[in-house]
Amino acid sequence: MVVLGSGLDVAYPARHAPLFAHVLEEGGALVSELEDHELPRRSTFVQRNKLIAALADAVLVIEADVRSGSLSTARAGAELGRVIAAWPGSRGCDRLLAAGAGILESEADADLALAGTPRPVPPPELDPIALQIIAAIQDGAVGVDAIVHKTGLAVRAVLRALPSIQDSFFARKP
Secondary structure (H helix, E strand, O other): OEEOOOOOOOOOOHHHHHHHHHHHHOOOOEEOOOOOOOOOOHHHHHHHHHHHHHHOOEEEEOOOOOOOHHHHHHHHHHHOOOEEEEOEOEHHHHHHHHOOOEEOOOHHHHHHHHOOOOOOOOOOOOOHHHHHHHHHHHOOOOOHHHHHHHHOOOHHHHHHHHHHHHHHHHOOOO
């Protein structure tokens, strides 16, 4: 199936006309919400992305910039309750992962996502100092001075570890 960002009779890009014909020959379909003869515009691709998400069981994003159609499709999929999963490495995919998308690093991960059970992003590994600080915070320490007092760590060590703790706690909240 091909979901077009134009009318059904407008092959866009034109070089894909043979591909569209092949899809039809093989029993596939061309789908569009737009009127015949309607040319593609930026807004019609955003509209098309919503239809792609609606037709999908899951939205798997392999590469995306932060202002991409792929993220538009993922956003529409999330609004529709679809499973969202992403391959790490591009800025857009890394944002999806930080927001809670499942991680794709193998064919098995794709199978899990398509089955409705995406593999979660593993939490970052924390060093022993960070773990001591987390324990102190969980035990009621508020502020650097209280953490230093409760752990016996040097102020410098606490300040050095806080960014990694912040990343592990807050980076993946939507």
